Amino acid sequence: MLLPNADTIAAVATAQGRGGVGVVRISGCGIEEFARDILGKLPVARHATYTDFLDEDGEPLDQGIALYFPAPHSYTGEDVLELQGHGGPAVLQMLLQRCLDLGARLAQPGEFTRRAYLNDKLDLAQAESVADLIEANTAQAARSAMRSLRGEFSAAIHGMVDELIQLRMLVEAMLDFPEEDVDSGDVSRRDALLKVILLKLQHTLDSARQGCLLREGAHIVIAGQPNVGKSSLLNQLSGEEIALVSNIPGTTRDVIRQVIQIRGVPLHLMDTAGLRESQDTVENMGIARTHQTLRRADLILLLLDASKGMTSQDEVILAGLPEDIPRLLVFNKADLLDGKEVHVHSRDPSVRVSAKTGAGLDDLRGKLLEMVGWRDQESGAFMARERHLQALAAAQNHLTQAQTLLTRAELFAEELRLAQRALSEITGEFTADDLLGEIFSRFCIGK
Numbered sequence: 001m002l003l004p005n006a007d008t009i010a011a012v013a014t015a016q017g018r019g020g021v022g023v024v025r026i027s028g029c030g031i032e033e034f035a036r037d038i039l040g041k042l043p044v045a046r047h048a049t050y051t052d053f054l055d056e057d058g059e060p061l062d063q064g065i066a067l068y069f070p071a072p073h074s075y076t077g078e079d080v081l082e083l084q085g086h087g088g089p090a091v092l093q094m095l096l097q098r099c100l101d102l103g104a105r106l107a108q109p110g111e112f113t114r115r116a117y118l119n120d121k122l123d124l125a126q127a128e129s130v131a132d133l134i135e136a137n138t139a140q141a142a143r144s145a146m147r148s149l150r151g152e153f154s155a156a157i158h159g160m161v162d163e164l165i166q167l168r169m170l171v172e173a174m175l176d177f178p179e180e181d182v183d184s185g186d187v188s189r190r191d192a193l194l195k196v197i198l199l200k201l202q203h204t205l206d207s208a209r210q211g212c213l214l215r216e217g218a219h220i221v222i223a224g225q226p227n228v229g230k231s232s233l234l235n236q237l238s239g240e241e242i243a244l245v246s247n248i249p250g251t252t253r254d255v256i257r258q259v260i261q262i263r264g265v266p267l268h269l270m271d272t273a274g275l276r277e278s279q280d281t282v283e284n285m286g287i288a289r290t291h292q293t294l295r296r297a298d299l300i301l302l303l304l305d306a307s308k309g310m311t312s313q314d315e316v317i318l319a320g321l322p323e324d325i326p327r328l329l330v331f332n333k334a335d336l337l338d339g340k341e342v343h344v345h346s347r348d349p350s351v352r353v354s355a356k357t358g359a360g361l362d363d364l365r366g367k368l369l370e371m372v373g374w375r376d377q378e379s380g381a382f383m384a385r386e387r388h389l390q391a392l393a394a395a396q397n398h399l400t401q402a403q404t405l406l407t408r409a410e411l412f413a414e415e416l417r418l419a420q421r422a423l424s425e426i427t428g429e430f431t432a433d434d435l436l437g438e439i440f441s442r443f444c445i446g447k
Helices: 031-039 089-101 111-118 124-135 139-149 152-176 184-216 230-238 281-294 312-320 361-371 386-403 409-427 433-440
Strands: 009-012 019-028 049-054 060-069 079-087 218-224 256-262 265-271 299-305 327-332 350-352
Touching: 009 089, 009 111, 019 031, 019 089, 019 111, 031 049, 031 060, 031 079, 031 089, 060 089, 079 089, 111 124, 111 433, 124 139, 124 152, 124 409, 124 433, 139 152, 139 184, 152 184, 152 409, 184 265, 184 386, 218 230, 218 281, 218 312, 230 256, 230 265, 230 299, 230 327, 230 361, 256 361, 299 312, 327 361, 350 361, 386 409
Parallel strands: 218 265, 218 299, 299 327, 327 350
Antiparallel strands: 009 019, 019 079, 049 060, 060 079, 256 265
């Protein structure tokens, strides 16, 4: 079902700046007239046509490839014309202005994809994966976004919704005949189906969490006393001289951020000012920022001097860290141990490294991935967003609650309905207009 009275929109669909090829995309009604005015003819549908792009006087603005996609067999589900010309900013703006002069309006961010969603060319999860694919910073993230765009995530959601509908039908049938003896086979089928849905939901939630990690990354804060090697460790992990390294305590005054990748997972590392008592006003400002940063971390690396072991000052720092954030004790300067043992007065996991020689860094990288929740999956992760995780968790909570209401059929049925609604929000069957505006406003113009 195409959008009624949809106007015609146009935008440059390629990135800003100069390039070999630039694309102007037009979608909506009256595309045939646009084609005749700009190209002098209507191109053959779904065939590449090499031609001039004309101004209002019939003079060439540019020349390139024109592609015409009649509705409904197009990206948006509407008539679409794509003009692929030279990628100079001036040329593209002249061509876009020509489209606007003919009556098109400038597309809003994500409006082409929004129309594709509203015209049932994509569901909402697939539409979001378009932006995720464009923004992917790692090969792993791009593959996960492509899986979601192809509909694997949506298929998993639709499968669970279908099974929930079957379960609801069974429960409603049992409710309709309260005077009849409930068949034990129906009860067994009800319980078995609920168990299957919960297992599938847990698997999907685990995969979605992996995809969310690929999309958002994890924020890891490196903290500890001055001169334990925090900046040296940041430099080693990033492979660059990002932070200044000095024997002078208090060299790092502000938070230094660097993004690294481990097995395709983006990790946001933050080197912070050393934690200690200081009379230096500027250093104390840096220490205050360290505490602020620690409260927003997904994982805290507490760096310690392996040659000294865990000191009383380290214990004070450890006791002052947020209790709800995972901590990893990293004993640096392991090259100075000479076979001596390190005494750890904590149950937190620990590793030994040498930021000077690079020893133990592979173990540290593996531990980082483990502690932020990453695990390699043969079938791959679904690219997911926070709203997807919230909807999946809500559905799981409703189904878990339903398990406690087996003897209260009306309440059991209501929990099933709420679980189905939560899942349907992911693919867009139940979606508020303000949420759509928020989602598509984050897209680039032209997509």
